[in-house]
Amino acid sequence: MSLLTVGSVAFDALETPFGKTDKIIGGAATYITLAASYFTQQNNLVAVVGGDFPQDMIGLLEEHGVDTKGLEIVQDGKTFFWSGKYHEDMNTRDTLITELNVMEHFDPIIPNSYQGTEYLMLGNTVPATQKLVIERLAKRPKLIMLDTMNLWMNIALDDLKSVLKLVDLLTINDEEARLLSGEYSLRKAAKKIMAMGPKTLIIKKGEHGALLFQDDRIFFAPALPLEEVFDPTGAGDSFAGGFIGYLAATDDISFENMKRAIIYGSAMASFCVEKFGTERLVNLSKEEINARVQEFVKLASFEIQ
């Protein structure tokens, strides 16, 4: 089934305890579509970049089967740029530079050939823009998944609540779940958030795994304990891309299949952090992914009658 991803395509400059990079390709939609590309063939992208965005980076997405018809290029504009620095624990980071540039007036135009998409992934961006995308789709997708962050809870809460009413699945981290719900207990937080609209909620906990909530059901997904996290940038988006790419490929949105999708998403995130930026994500084989998924199976399986 076809997947449409809307979100940022950007330049990132990163610094971690292991080194630093100049401007490399980044952005939520980049990680999402790259991760999804290992699962689904119909991988459509709506995003905006400036005239400074190199053609070979667009080529990189296309090589991975990403349809870039919806990638608007504003010739006299500059691409969204984010620069950040991670500390030793890799859970906290300082934003050094944020230049919205062309993202500031991002008007998500949906190409006609993308209409009728069954799966919609709204990468983290302005909630009003996310809502606009849903309104511009002639037919409601089978599954709408939304990622967001604390920033929008602080400066655009009403818009966020408005779009939350329209989506099926929300993914946020544990801190954001606590912020959005005002509840410390994640179980209580999940109930309050699901009452805001999304029937399904994924709470990402980084090295501690992820929790999937739907009605009264909960699934606790493990994270692979890694020797080294080289660069956590894009881990959450790779997770989301692997997750929804797997759902789109299997076209099964049951709770049982979402559990599998979380494992595939976690596998993609575990690859992502092994190198800088998208470096590891663009060089994967299906065999590597399946072997990594088997590591998760071994990691989490036990037998009790």
Add this chain to the structure above:
Amino acid sequence: MSLLTVGSVAFDALETPFGKTDKIIGGAATYITLAASYFTQQNNLVAVVGGDFPQDMIGLLEEHGVDTKGLEIVQDGKTFFWSGKYHEDMNTRDTLITELNVMEHFDPIIPNSYQGTEYLMLGNTVPATQKLVIERLAKRPKLIMLDTMNLWMNIALDDLKSVLKLVDLLTINDEEARLLSGEYSLRKAAKKIMAMGPKTLIIKKGEHGALLFQDDRIFFAPALPLEEVFDPTGAGDSFAGGFIGYLAATDDISFENMKRAIIYGSAMASFCVEKFGTERLVNLSKEEINARVQEFVKLASFEIQ
């Protein structure tokens, strides 16, 4: 098989966001033996209390099948007393009062009838005392498990390292694993710690579950997301008690059985935190425990070919 637990039996006074208690029964060995009592019949205790320790609290242990022959009562001494206050996140706590009292000169005397124990649980206490216990056993147990804490890493590291050489299994939390190894990555930390002696390591992560390491194998155990953590005191000891109690009852120290034991231990910890002190732990049925274990099975199970 018989289990011997050595550790503190104490008074605790607790304050959490949900209320506070006067002096109630506490101490590592109390929680461990109570949790283990639901699994193993031969549940022996070596500890020390003062003349102020009420007979009915000893009776409480005995009602749960704990053999208190090894519980020394120093008539003119006072029982170890700890008082602490938890904050909203329940992961951090302030120690308000620590009165070692009779624990300061604790000389662990092993009753003859305890000799030949197959399973030994050394609750968190002075490392030199833990070592003394091992030396006083005529026959080496099949499994020696040790719990410790950051305090001993800071003030008695040599003694701790000396006893670590003698044990099979160490249980500590993630912060302590990082402190003891000097490694941030838990996978690297585990390797270094296992090289210090224990072939098996359990890293407890509270609400994030636990990791079991042995050779190159890793098991990621989930924690049950709870609506409310009422009082976290004793959770780690209840975990340890359920774990080693299950091992002793099944007399199987394979990695596969340790996985099951972790789930039983996690179930006991999840009960423990539902009420103040030992309140929930002393009023459990096997049916409740089995039902809770099934919740863990549902929580963590997924199927991937």
